[in-house]
Amino acid sequence: MQDTFVTIAKFQYSTEAEIIKGRLESDGIKVFLKDNITIDTDPLVSNAIGGIKLNVLAADEAKAKDILNSIKAYSLNDDGEAIVCPNCGKHRIELYSTITNFKSLVSFLIAFITGTLPFSARYQYKCEDCKTEFPIKN
Structure with missing residues (x-):
């Protein structure tokens, strides 16, 4: 084995x-x-x-x-510092797309075809430790 x-x-x-x-x-x-x-x-x-x-x-x-x-590289903020999970306070945060089902896929494809992709694609952060999902803060 x-x-x-x-x-x-x-x-x-x-x-x-x-x-x-x-x-x-x-x-x-x-x-x-x-x-x-x-x-x-x-x-x-x-x-x-x-x-x-x-x-x-x-x-x-x-x-x-x-x-x-x-x-493994994790997400950083605009200042180059590791993003902190608002729930557990750890730094193992990854960026992921919210295109997870058929409806969001169709929305993404329509936005892509019409040229509005940057306005339609939604991303969030997810903590690998506690699985908390939170939005990107501008």
Whole structure:
């Protein structure tokens, strides 16, 4: 079981996957990228096939995940400071789109076609620790 590969992360494009691969290999972790050549050939299929999978040996999974968590970039405010969760006070905040269902997808597509995209796309922050969602403050 320790000689099998497990997927620990997925990336839309190969550039970020290659950077993370290099970082993990520099710490002695064997890394295998799956579907990177397919996506390099045709980047439009990335979402359809689930992106580039970053695989490591099962024995190195915990160490690799710790390294990934230590280098993960989180959202910053306009002054370059980490955004703080209003609920728990932690800094593990990510930006995400609120396009989550069919209705919001149709609204997004109509806005895109009519050229009003910046006014229709809505984004919020989400804390990875307590899962609190809060809006962007201007």
